[in-house]
Structure formats: C-alpha cells, structure tokens
Amino acid sequence: xxxxxxxxxxxxxFFFCQRIDKEQEKNRRTIEKSMGDKVRLFPIPCSGRIEPxxxxxxxxxxxxxxxxxxxxxxxxxxxxxxxxxxxRVSYAQKLMEEIGLxxxxxxxxxxxxxxxxxxxxxVEDLVGKKTNIGSSPLNKPLL
Amino acid sequence: MITAERKxxxxxxxMVKPYSxxxxxxCGTCVAECAAGGEKEVALLxxxxxxxxxxxxxxxxxxxxxxxxxxxxxxxxxxxxxxxxYDAILSLGCGAGVQAVSDVFPDMTVLPALNTTFLGETKAPxxxxxxxRGCGDCKLHIFGAICPVARCAKGLFNGPCGGSxxxxxxxxxDTPCAWHMIIERLEKKGRLEQLNNIYPPVDWSTGQxxxxxxxxxxxxxx
Numbered sequence: 001x002x003x004x005x006x007x008x009x010x011x012x013x014f015f016f017c018q019r020i021d022k023e024q025e026k027n028r029r030t031i032e033k034s035m036g037d038k039v040r041l042f043p044i045p046c047s048g049r050i051e052p053x054x055x056x057x058x059x060x061x062x063x064x065x066x067x068x069x070x071x072x073x074x075x076x077x078x079x080x081x082x083x084x085x086x087x088r089v090s091y092a093q094k095l096m097e098e099i100g101l102x103x104x105x106x107x108x109x110x111x112x113x114x115x116x117x118x119x120x121x122x123v124e125d126l127v128g129k130k131t132n133i134g135s136s137p138l139n140k141p142l143l
Numbered sequence: 144m145i146t147a148e149r150k151x152x153x154x155x156x157x158m159v160k161p162y163s164x165x166x167x168x169x170c171g172t173c174v175a176e177c178a179a180g181g182e183k184e185v186a187l188l189x190x191x192x193x194x195x196x197x198x199x200x201x202x203x204x205x206x207x208x209x210x211x212x213x214x215x216x217x218x219x220x221x222x223x224x225x226x227x228x229y230d231a232i233l234s235l236g237c238g239a240g241v242q243a244v245s246d247v248f249p250d251m252t253v254l255p256a257l258n259t260t261f262l263g264e265t266k267a268p269x270x271x272x273x274x275x276r277g278c279g280d281c282k283l284h285i286f287g288a289i290c291p292v293a294r295c296a297k298g299l300f301n302g303p304c305g306g307s308x309x310x311x312x313x314x315x316x317d318t319p320c321a322w323h324m325i326i327e328r329l330e331k332k333g334r335l336e337q338l339n340n341i342y343p344p345v346d347w348s349t350g351q352x353x354x355x356x357x358x359x360x361x362x363x364x365x
Contacts, residue, residue: 051183052187053183053186053187053190056186056187056190056191056194057186057190059194060190060193060194095152095187095191098152098153098191099152099191099194099195099198100195100198101194101198137197137198138194138197138198142197142200142202143200
C-alpha cells in the first residue's frame with residue numbers, strides 16, 4: 001500500500017457524467033484550481049459516451065488512476081448510458097491486462113446517491129482514498 | 144461484409160518486436176463495421192503497443208492512419224508519402240487489404256494484426272453472422288434468400304436433414320436451423336413448390352479449387 005506522500009504524487013483522471021452535479025462547471029474549476037495538475041477532469045454528457053480509447057489515452061498520457069463516475073444504475077437519463085460505460089470499462093481493463101497493466105488503474109464508480117453530490121467533493125474523497133495503486137509503470141523514466 | 148477479429152496481443156507483440164518505427168494502418172470499410180480494424184481499433188492497438196513497449200523500456204515510434212479502403216490502390220496510395228518513415232506496417236485490414244498494401248509497397252514489411260474470418264452480416268450490435276460462403280454459384284432465389292451452403296452446418300441443398308430440434312441446428316444448437324427458416328419463408332410467400340425439385344450440390348470445381356478467383360470486366364477497365 002502506498003504512503004500518503006506517494007498518494008499525493010499520483011495523477012488522477014476523472015471522466016464523469018455531467019448530470020451528477022448541476023453545478024459541475026463551477027465545482028470542477030474549483031477543484032482543478034485547488035489540486036492543480038494532479039487531477040484532470042473530463043465532463044461527458046452521459047457516461048455512455050466513454051470509450052475504451054479515452055481510458056487508454058489517459059493512462060498513456062500520465063494517469064496513475066482513472067475514475068469513471070456514472071449516475072446510479074436505473075437512473076441514467078438516456079436509459080443505458082451507465083450500463084454501456086460498465087461494458088467499456090471492462091473492455092479497457094481487458095486490454096490493460098493484455099499489456100501487463102493492473103486493471104485496478106481504472107475504476108467505475110456507480111454513484112449511489114441520487115442528488116446532492118458535487119464533483120469537487122467526490123474528487124477530493126477519491127483522491128484522499130487509500131488504494132493499492134502506486135505510480136504507473138508508464139510514468140517511470142526509461143532506463 | 145468481410146469480418147475479422149484481432150489476433151491475440153501476444154502474437155502481435157512478437158510480430159512487431161523487431162521494428163522500432165511502426166505505422167498501424169486501419170481500414171474504414173468492412174473491418175470497421177465489425178469493430179476489428181477501423182479508426183477506433185487502430186487507436187486502441189497503437190496505444191496498447193506504445194504502452195507495452197514503454198513498460199518494457201523499449202523506445203518505439205508508433206503512428207496511426209486509417210484508409211477508407213485498404214484493398215483499393217487509390218486509397219492505399221495515401222500511404223506513399225509517409226511509408227518510407229517506417230520500418231514496418233501493421234495492417235488492421237482483412238487479408239486482401241494486407242496483401243494489397245504489400246503489393247503496392249513490395250519493399251515494406253506488412254504485418255497482419257487481424258485474423259480474417261468470413262463474409263457476414265451485422266445481426267445486432269456486437270453480433271456478426273456468417274451468411275455467404277462466396278461459392279460463386281448463388282442460389283438464393285430458390286431458397287428464399289437464406290443460403291443453405293453458408294447457414295446450414297451440413298451445407299445441404301435438399302434439406303432439412305431431420306436432425307433439427309426446436310428450430311435449432313443439431314450440430315450447433317445456438318444456431319437457428321437454416322432449413323427451418325427456408326421452409327417457413329417459402330411457405331409464407333406461397334412458393335414452397337420450389338423445393339419439389341432436387342438440387343445438385345454446389346459444384347465447387349467450377350470456381351474454387353483452381354487457385355485464386357478473378358473477376359475481369361472490360362467496361363470497368365481504364
């Protein structure tokens with residue numbers, strides 16, 4: 001398990017359904033400002049818009065951990081968006097395992113609460129959460 | 144449509160290992176429709192290869208390009224300006240595409256990233272079914288536009304075999320019995336009498352079995 005210092009050095013990428021927070025535009029800017037380069041946030045109109053390539057590119061560009069945040073199953077405005085996101089995250093994980101990258105580097109979170117969540121608090125909680133994931137092997141300097 | 148599936152990553156990895164400058168080339172036609180070799184799949188494979196090389200401390204340059212069609216010279220020609228910058232091309236085209244690219248650039252190593260499988264139809268999102276064997280002697284007008292050569296496991300021209308159960312094939316119980324479908328469709332159209340004739344089996348010797356087939360049309364030639 002990584003130390004607090006190590007965790008603070010990790011880069012987090014968040015793809016999130018922008019419907020989970022009505023004030024996402026303002027809250028996203030707030031958290032981006034306070035956390036700086038260690039977080040990158042990508043609002044998407046529905047989590048069903050996520051594609052495996054978004055996840056792979058995020059990892060390739062320096063993410064140590066990628067989160068895909070979706071609304072609760074059964075509550076997608078477009079009916080199946082979060083179910084599609086789940087399948088696409090699984091596919092991306094399969095590709096990651098093929099190249100020897102831990103599948104835990106991407107995680108889909110199906111948010112349980114129906115309202116009252118703000119993206120800045122969600123990001124803060126997830127960045128502060130303990131994980132077994134250390135720095136990505138892709139971010140280490142070439143020998 | 145020609146369908147294909149990506150080769151196992153390990154096999155691709157071994158194939159591309161000797162090359163440090165690689166161009167991954169997709170095809171925007173058939174293999175894009177079956178989600179094996181279009182722009183998205185090119186991006187995924189190229190990204191995976193770059194990351195895998197990075198984790199193994201290998202310095203590689205892997206670029207991406209997708210042609211509208213990889214089996215037609217006019218489209219392949221788009222590679223002419225860039226091809227010399229690479230050690231090899233990893234093609235996500237069907238077998239015809241790989242060979243066409245290699246014919247146009249005979250000095251370039253062209254590697255296949257896909258296993259070409261069959262002529263098929265998109266049955267539902269994510270489901271592709273073989274429904275044409277390319278026998279060269281189409282009899283679909285007789286069989287209600289359902290091909291017994293491709294869709295009957297036994298390829299019977301005078302079915303059904305009698306082994307189907309609950310409208311399913313006895314060889315592959317997941318597959319609907321082609322002959323059940325043929326009879327149902329002809330019955331509905333009032334053309335069941337078409338099956339009173341005895342049809343000889345496909346004469347494979349006229350086309351296949353004599354090397355690669357070729358179509359030549361004077362009116363299309365320049």
